[in-house]
Amino acid sequence: MINRLKTEIVVAVSTILGWVGFGTIVVHNLESWTWIQSFYFSVVTLTTVGFGDLVPTTDVTRLFVALYILIGVGAVLASLGIIGNDLIQSREQKYLKIKEKRAKRKKA
Numbered sequence: 001m002i003n004r005l006k007t008e009i010v011v012a013v014s015t016i017l018g019w020v021g022f023g024t025i026v027v028h029n030l031e032s033w034t035w036i037q038s039f040y041f042s043v044v045t046l047t048t049v050g051f052g053d054l055v056p057t058t059d060v061t062r063l064f065v066a067l068y069i070l071i072g073v074g075a076v077l078a079s080l081g082i083i084g085n086d087l088i089q090s091r092e093q094k095y096l097k098i099k100e101k102r103a104k105r106k107k108a
Contacts, residue, residue, distance in 0.1 A: 012079035
């Protein structure tokens, strides 16, 4: 069970990093922004913060960003949900093991 949880977390984190990396590379090439600006834009976009300080200037970039938001936000939110759920399950399992040990001590 623990290995399954670890695998799910690794996949979820990889998904988030993959989407941020993908957006960073594409925006960097389409807008000629610095790597930091492109990374910042990708993170702000995927987290739905959207400060508005960096704005796509071409129709191609706008089209990419629209699709990036539609697909990427869902992927990131699903990944964060998986990470949260797995962390809760992991804590529950640890709690149950502690509870079992205490029950065995009381019987002895």
